[in-house]
Amino acid sequence: MDKTANPIVLEAKGITKRFPGVLANDKVDLLLYEGEILALLGENGAGKSTLMNMLYGLYHPDEGEIWIKGERVELKNPRDAIDRGVGMVHQHFQLVPVMSVAENVMLGSEITRGGGILALSEAERRVRELSERYGLEVDPAAIVEDLPVGAQQRVEIIKALYRNADILILDEPTAVLTPQEANELFRIMRELTARGVSIIFITHKLKEVLAVADHIGVLRQGRLVGIAKPETSTEASLAEMMVGRNVILTVEKDEAHPTEPVLRVENLMVKDDRDHFAVKGVSMAVRAGEIVGIAGVQGNGQRELVEALTGLRPADSGHVWLENTDITDFSPRKITELGVAHIPEDREKHGLVMSYSLADNMVLSNYYRPPFAKHYVIDRDVINEQGERLVKEYDVRTPSAQTPAGNLSGGNKQKVIVAREFSRPTKLLIAAQPTRGIDVGSIEFIHNQIVAQRDRGVAVLVVSAELDEVLGLADRVAVMFDGHIVATLDAADATRERVGLLMAGSVEEAVG
Amino acid sequence: MTSTTVTTAEKPSSRISGRTILIALLVAIGIAIVYYYIVDPTATTSVLAGTIRQATPLILGALCGLIGERSGIINIGIEGQMLMAAFVAFMVNVALGPIMPLGLALFLGVVSGILVGALMGGFLAWMSVTLKLDQIIGGTVINILALGLTSYFYVIGLTTRGKLPTFALGPLADIPLIGPVLFNRSPIQYLAIILVFVVQFALFRTVWGLRTRSVGEHPSAADTVGISVKMTRYMNVIIAGCFAGLAGAYLTLESVGTFERGMTNGRGFIALAVMIFGRWTPLGSWGAALLFGFATALKTQLDFMGLNVPPQLTGSMPYILTIVVLAGFAGRARPPAAVGQPYESE
Ligand SMILES: Nc1ncnc2c1ncn2[C@@H]1O[C@H](COP(=O)(O)OP(=O)(O)OP(=O)(O)O)[C@@H](O)[C@H]1O
Ligand SMILES: [Mg+2]
Numbered sequence: 001m002d003k004t005a006n007p008i009v010l011e012a013k014g015i016t017k018r019f020p021g022v023l024a025n026d027k028v029d030l031l032l033y034e035g036e037i038l039a040l041l042g043e044n045g046a047g048k049s050t051l052m053n054m055l056y057g058l059y060h061p062d063e064g065e066i067w068i069k070g071e072r073v074e075l076k077n078p079r080d081a082i083d084r085g086v087g088m089v090h091q092h093f094q095l096v097p098v099m100s101v102a103e104n105v106m107l108g109s110e111i112t113r114g115g116g117i118l119a120l121s122e123a124e125r126r127v128r129e130l131s132e133r134y135g136l137e138v139d140p141a142a143i144v145e146d147l148p149v150g151a152q153q154r155v156e157i158i159k160a161l162y163r164n165a166d167i168l169i170l171d172e173p174t175a176v177l178t179p180q181e182a183n184e185l186f187r188i189m190r191e192l193t194a195r196g197v198s199i200i201f202i203t204h205k206l207k208e209v210l211a212v213a214d215h216i217g218v219l220r221q222g223r224l225v226g227i228a229k230p231e232t233s234t235e236a237s238l239a240e241m242m243v244g245r246n247v248i249l250t251v252e253k254d255e256a257h258p259t260e261p262v263l264r265v266e267n268l269m270v271k272d273d274r275d276h277f278a279v280k281g282v283s284m285a286v287r288a289g290e291i292v293g294i295a296g297v298q299g300n301g302q303r304e305l306v307e308a309l310t311g312l313r314p315a316d317s318g319h320v321w322l323e324n325t326d327i328t329d330f331s332p333r334k335i336t337e338l339g340v341a342h343i344p345e346d347r348e349k350h351g352l353v354m355s356y357s358l359a360d361n362m363v364l365s366n367y368y369r370p371p372f373a374k375h376y377v378i379d380r381d382v383i384n385e386q387g388e389r390l391v392k393e394y395d396v397r398t399p400s401a402q403t404p405a406g407n408l409s410g411g412n413k414q415k416v417i418v419a420r421e422f423s424r425p426t427k428l429l430i431a432a433q434p435t436r437g438i439d440v441g442s443i444e445f446i447h448n449q450i451v452a453q454r455d456r457g458v459a460v461l462v463v464s465a466e467l468d469e470v471l472g473l474a475d476r477v478a479v480m481f482d483g484h485i486v487a488t489l490d491a492a493d494a495t496r497e498r499v500g501l502l503m504a505g506s507v508e509e510a511v512g
Numbered sequence: 513m514t515s516t517t518v519t520t521a522e523k524p525s526s527r528i529s530g531r532t533i534l535i536a537l538l539v540a541i542g543i544a545i546v547y548y549y550i551v552d553p554t555a556t557t558s559v560l561a562g563t564i565r566q567a568t569p570l571i572l573g574a575l576c577g578l579i580g581e582r583s584g585i586i587n588i589g590i591e592g593q594m595l596m597a598a599f600v601a602f603m604v605n606v607a608l609g610p611i612m613p614l615g616l617a618l619f620l621g622v623v624s625g626i627l628v629g630a631l632m633g634g635f636l637a638w639m640s641v642t643l644k645l646d647q648i649i650g651g652t653v654i655n656i657l658a659l660g661l662t663s664y665f666y667v668i669g670l671t672t673r674g675k676l677p678t679f680a681l682g683p684l685a686d687i688p689l690i691g692p693v694l695f696n697r698s699p700i701q702y703l704a705i706i707l708v709f710v711v712q713f714a715l716f717r718t719v720w721g722l723r724t725r726s727v728g729e730h731p732s733a734a735d736t737v738g739i740s741v742k743m744t745r746y747m748n749v750i751i752a753g754c755f756a757g758l759a760g761a762y763l764t765l766e767s768v769g770t771f772e773r774g775m776t777n778g779r780g781f782i783a784l785a786v787m788i789f790g791r792w793t794p795l796g797s798w799g800a801a802l803l804f805g806f807a808t809a810l811k812t813q814l815d816f817m818g819l820n821v822p823p824q825l826t827g828s829m830p831y832i833l834t835i836v837v838l839a840g841f842a843g844r845a846r847p848p849a850a851v852g853q854p855y856e857s858e
Binding site: 056058077078079082088090094095096097098099103104106107108109110112116117118120159 | 717718719720721722723725726729730732733734735736737738739849
């Protein structure tokens with residue numbers, strides 16, 4: 001099925017966009033055909049989100065033209081884009097957490113009973129109608145913050161459809177989804193294209209691109225370096241196009257040589273935000289020199305477990321030992337000082353101070369100690385020096401180490417956290433979703449760094465929703481289901497199928 | 513429509529118990545009122561009427577605060593807005609009194625008070641939205657400015673040409689207890705009560721309210737659906753200023769009948785406590801304002817009855833209440849998520 005015969009609905013011609021010190025887009029040309037899925041690939045900071053924000057009227061190109069449905073357009077704000085049928089689901093959801101689904105959907109294009117009075121039930125009916133027509137299951141009266149991410153994403157899509165979008169931009173929609181939710185999203189995307197909607201789809205997961213795209217555009221350092229067809233591409237060829245060199249997509253590591261246990265967890269019980277038990281009696285150990293991976297569908301207690309281990313959440317009962325110290329309910333600072341490094345799941349909330357410079361962010365855990373501070377006075381020079389060094393070492397794409405962290409692209413933010421956590425002596429590394437939203441080149445880099453830590457004798461605990469990541473990295477795989485560790489397997493026994501079954505909660509089948 | 517159905521931030525479990533507590537509280541208050549009315553009808557009526565009177569500037573101030581904060585702008589300049597409006601309303605009335613009918617002079621006084629409030633709201637919006645100045649500093653600027661200007665231009669010995677009178681609402685005013693308390697009031701007191709319901713409805717049932725709340729909770733979400741965050745904030749802070757202005761005019765033209773230095777006496781700040789206690793909802797704030805009003809009215813009544821209570825103690829009741837409320841409830845109530853943060857679109 002060749003869709004190039006279809007008319008062009010959107011065209012970018014020679015788009016250039018500069019930020020202070022950064023050429024984010026450099027004369028980019030892009031074509032989107034009606035009813036097709038155009039996948040957009042590129043390293044972190046390649047300029048994908050920037051380009052999409054311009055097509056949605058949030059940013060304004062410095063040079064170049066945008067054509068929509070055969071007409072040259074000047075998109076001054078999102079309103080202009082919405083009026084021309086462009087809808088966008090942002091990398092970070094743009095939903096008001098305390099409002100209902102229907103309120104969020106109609107916001108800005110409200111249905112009224114006249115006189116500015118909202119017709120809420122009418123809006124709920126519209127949402128229900130859209131959700132039935134496109135198979136986007138969601139309760140219009142639910143409060144958004146109570147919904148799982150997958151459902152929030154469906155709300156975002158309904159939001160676009162409600163505004164009659166026929167050009168839909170999805171910026172990394174699968175980064176926060178479980179594999180099941182992602183498959184559901186692909187079904188919805190196919191349903192939409194069958195009805196004539198055209199989609200631009202950004203992702204870092206090459207498998208997904210090959211599975212759903214009609215065309216593949218690749219950006220590198222702001223430039224469009226090629227258009228590929230999935231039929232004639234492989235993961236390796238796409239990775240090379242993105243990064244400009246050969247990328248090793250599997251983790252390369254030698255056998256582990258574990259020694260003494262560093263982390264021991266005994267019967268740990270932890271409650272979630274709603275006061276229900278999320279971790280229901282977990283016991284486990286991680287030894288120096290090994291990587292233990294926790295596999296599991298998101299929401300089975302992994303987040304609460306990690307938060308309890310790092311002091312961010314009180315344990316209800318049970319103990320956490322770091323070597324011979326009982327660190328249960330120690331403060332995060334104390335735990336950090338004892339040599340625990342943490343790559344948090346939510347980098348925006350727990351990882352970085354967005355308004356601080358990169359250099360400052362890189363000393364968040366030890367700014368108050370020598371060499372960064374002497375007698376309560378901070379030594380700027382040392383901090384800046386270390387910032388510049390780490391930016392180079394970890395290949396963070398930024399104009400300088402003085403740039404505020406908030407200006408970086410998603411993947412580069414993650415690299416800053418990794419740089420900070422790996423740059424000081426550690427005994428235990430806890431990494432939650434360490435490569436979420438990261439490009440293949442950087443995944444390779446971060447994985448190598450994690451393995452290097454292991455080989456240096458650090459005990460490593462990796463929690464990831466990506467089964468491939470856990471299987472690739474871990475020397476032992478623990479599977480978490482419903483607040484319990486239901487099985488711990490040696491890497492050799494941890495086949496995809498077996499771990500998959502355990503993740504779904506069927507212990508007997510997996511063992512038998 | 514009760515305040516509990518609209519505080520969407522709450523989880524279902526607390527919603528149920530919150531409502532039960534509210535109903536129990538209202539019933540208890542009702543019983544207490546009836547009991548005291550039987551014991552001492554005059555004192556009870558006068559305390560309750562005093563409650564409504566004292567609550568009026570507080571609820572107007574709280575509405576000013578919450579309209580701003582719901583859109584993301586903290587306003588600690590309510591005190592200054594009220595004071596300035598009180599002064600201007602008073603001076604306009606004094607100046608126009610001799611040359612036009614009394615009613616018209618009063619009306620124009622009130623209108624000019626409202627306009628001054630709006631103007632100062634515009635000033636606050638300019639400082640916090642356009643200049644992105646720290647909003648606490650912006651509010652402080654307004655307070656200092658108002659205190660300075662009104663003290664400087666103040667002339668001793670002036671009085672208004674009459675005050676806004678009370679008027680009875682026909683037969684409703686003849687109902688025992690309820691009549692004199694609720695239906696024999698002066699215009700701004702009636703208006704304040706009506707405005708509580710108007711703002712409550714507008715905030716949760718209209719396009720304006722939906723957009724306002726979205727801008728205060730998640731400005732970039734509003735931005736991405738084409739709502740101008742800056743415009744919304746400007747508009748809200750200016751509208752909010754009208755409420756503070758009305759409160760100021762109430763003080764000089766309806767309550768006291770003259771202007772005194774610093775006559776707002778911290779009411780603008782108490783109004784903020786009222787807003788927080790009321791969880792940023794108009795109905796909730798009204799309840800809180802009545803509570804504070806009651807504390808003040810009770811003090812007046814106790815002083816009047818010459819009981820053996822030291823006046824220092826009774827006089828400090830509203831302020832003690834403020835401290836208790838802020839210490840006890842401020843932590844638990846959830847303000848609009850983006851309050852106090854300037855918004856940067858690119
Ligand atoms: N508002 C901004 N101010 C300054 N620089 C910015 C801003 N937004 C993006 N940049 C810079 O522009 C470049 C492109 O960023 P962009 O967010 O488009 O990358 P991306 O391809 O979406 O990356 P990722 O895959 O990590 O999301 C980056 O170097 C980034 O630091
Ligand atoms: Mg991006």
